[in-house]
Amino acid sequence: MNEMILNFVSGGVGGLAVDVVLFPLDTWKVRLQSMKGARGLYRNLYKGISSSLVGSFPDAAVFFATYEFSKNWIGSHTSKDNPLVHSLSSTIAECTACLVRVPMEQIRNQLQTGYHSSLRSAMLENWVKPKGFKSKLAGAYRAYIPTVFRDVPFSFIQFPIYEALKLKLAFHLNRELVPLESATCGACAGSFAASITTPFDVCKTRLTIGRPSRLGTPYVTFLGTMRTITVEDGYLALFSGIGPRILWMGSGAFILFGTFEFMKSLLSLMIIV
Numbered sequence: 001m002n003e004m005i006l007n008f009v010s011g012g013v014g015g016l017a018v019d020v021v022l023f024p025l026d027t028w029k030v031r032l033q034s035m036k037g038a039r040g041l042y043r044n045l046y047k048g049i050s051s052s053l054v055g056s057f058p059d060a061a062v063f064f065a066t067y068e069f070s071k072n073w074i075g076s077h078t079s080k081d082n083p084l085v086h087s088l089s090s091t092i093a094e095c096t097a098c099l100v101r102v103p104m105e106q107i108r109n110q111l112q113t114g115y116h117s118s119l120r121s122a123m124l125e126n127w128v129k130p131k132g133f134k135s136k137l138a139g140a141y142r143a144y145i146p147t148v149f150r151d152v153p154f155s156f157i158q159f160p161i162y163e164a165l166k167l168k169l170a171f172h173l174n175r176e177l178v179p180l181e182s183a184t185c186g187a188c189a190g191s192f193a194a195s196i197t198t199p200f201d202v203c204k205t206r207l208t209i210g211r212p213s214r215l216g217t218p219y220v221t222f223l224g225t226m227r228t229i230t231v232e233d234g235y236l237a238l239f240s241g242i243g244p245r246i247l248w249m250g251s252g253a254f255i256l257f258g259t260f261e262f263m264k265s266l267l268s269l270m271i272i273v
Contacts, residue, residue: 014258017255028244087156154193191249
């Protein structure tokens with residue numbers, strides 16, 4: 001099987017596994033970050049999962065296929081173990097995957113916080129009602145830049161740490177890592193990166209949901225949103241939901257990388273057999 005297809009399928013299955021298992025934790029985090037507008041903090045925590053089931057496989061599939069391709073291509077001109085190679089590759093992968101991620105995540109966040117009551121109404125409001133192609137595109141990708149601002153720094157930090165931990169552990173054990181060990185490396189890297197990038201996630205959540213601030217100020221730009229939050233709610237508000245985010249990203253990374261490596265091994269064995 002072509003290496004890119006192998007990464008595509010393995011990454012997609014990993015992304016789907018993360019969303020199915022950890023969706024309630026993500027809903028909790030989003031509601032904490034969305035001010036007082038989120039109704040019922042712990043009620044119906046799987047609300048909005050329909051959008052994730054549609055979007056999680058292609059999102060993660062595109063990311064891992066792009067990441068591994070970029071890592072091999074950039075690494076062919078230098079060392080694949082260079083942390084900068086991993087950071088640049090993850091940046092390219094995030095920018096590409098966000099083309100799939102943003103429209104569905106916007107719908108998901110609005111469903112999670114009760115801004116829309118059904119997937120159909122959310123899709124109509126965001127994708128159908130705007131007049132003209134440019135307006136529809138703007139509606140679907142309103143949160144593209146904020147999402148890139150959130151996800152690129154996260155992956156820029158996470159992947160060099162993940163790859164370095166794998167390299168050191170494999171050297172220490174003097175063998176190739178099994179999926180469970182790769183998953184542990186991913187969880188450590190994901191938890192650390194999540195704690196640092198929480199303010200970006202809070203700003204992205206406020207922009208995505210589309211509600212004005214507590215005092216009625218509209219959230220329009222990423223930097224403007226950050227300024228509004230700090231002025232109206234204080235700097236600590238930028239770290240709203242940091243606990244659930246670390247749990248979500250750390251646990252998610254464990255499942256994602258573990259499933260990704262397991263699926264790659266399984267599919268490779270199936271091809272050999």
